[in-house]
Amino acid sequence: MNLRLIAVFFTGVALISASAETQDQKAPTLDELVAKNIEAKGGADALRALKSLRSNGKLIVNEGQLQLAYAQTKKRPGEVRSEFSLQGMTAVQAYDGKEGWKISPFQGRKDPEKMSADDIKPLMEDAEIDGPLVDWKAKESTIEYLGREDVDGTSAYKIKVMRKNGDVSFVYLDPDHFLEIRILTQRVRHGAQEEVETDVSDYEKIGGVFVPFSVESGRKGDPDKQKIVIEKAEANVPVDDAIF
Template sequence: MRTALLTLASVAAISAPLAAQSSPTADDIIARYIKTVGGADKIQAIKTLRRVGKFTGDDGFEAIVIQESTRPNKVREEFSIQGMTGINAYDGVSGWKIDPFGGKKDPESLSEEEMRSIVEASDFDEPLVNYREKGNKVELVGMDQVEGTDVYKLQVTLKSGDTRYYYMDTDSYVPIKMDTKRIIRGTPQETETTFGDYKQVGGWYLPFSMESRRKGSSGSQKITISKIEFNVPIDSTRYSRPKSPAGGGSL
């Protein structure tokens, strides 16, 4: 990755050839990103993903997290601690949850804000891939730096109205940071997420480390992925809202 530590001599030496080069467009950057992470064919060949990892809060709180996804837009997220497992799921049409931490064992519908979040999480390929077909808008707003690394800054306006800024490494073209702006119960909230520890999984280049914090906050939440499996059998009923109470059978 490039750094910002350029001397006056090096700036003078490279400024002319850089000026002669045409700047990439947002579509150019996305195309290079898709190529870097494996290419469209390999990505499309992956039909299911299962991620297993550990959630760590800023106070040292830890939990086991599992996310299961099925193309194009089904997702199930589990959060387990002290023998209890919370579930958020979306079957492509409706969302539901089980919240044992709040003393609730039966499935219930997601709130409007929870629904918006899980619909975004259900996007199997993430917002940049085939963004036009998804109703998203992408604009290159310039260049920036993230901890000394040169990045292209892409503004992504999701179909939901939320705005994300992806900071794409100018060498690898993968996102190393994302800022999210959204309105929650009438109040603007901004979150920044950093991505790292990229590894190949079934030909797909994915981050195994994600750390998020509210903008301006010193505390953070980190997810460290221990395993990602692809094209594993996932019963479609796992995304469907159970018809019986949570304690009455396997979920």
């Protein structure tokens, strides 16, 4: 073999090895990613100090053709109430940490109805003020770092979260700011596998904590997704437990 070719070959191998070693050195650990996510949100102290969060805005559905007024209240340790209003009617979904109920006037049902264990699964996740990574051990979840994956042109950090109820969420963190940009949740509802993709963006600081003001979600692969646009948010407002 030509000596020059041999030299080029080994130089190339050395460069590839050095590049791989550099990438490995730069790759954060799972604990570091969680810590960076907490810090990016505002820090552990600010998160603990946020006891309730009230948001108002609009819900956009039917590929942008229909807008509803939107209001949501969250309260620790895991309560949430969401309202969707149009033409004098208001749909309600609420969860008090144990049970959920709903009012569905757009389906002709104006009295409160108890929600099934499967139907409250999205509410249980929505009730998390901090997101799925903060206090994951206390929530009895397990987490795993799966490397990086492209999210609409962004090489995001991908973390798998296995919740104690069996639901799985894949959390994608922005590589620069370490905030969630997408959450893909897999769950079984009414005997069928369901995949829900949620894109979050437009973070603003409320009560010392960064929260997303744009949340777009729907079944994975479905172009008709609903979008929530927050116009106003308030931290630590007084909340009566009776609303849940």
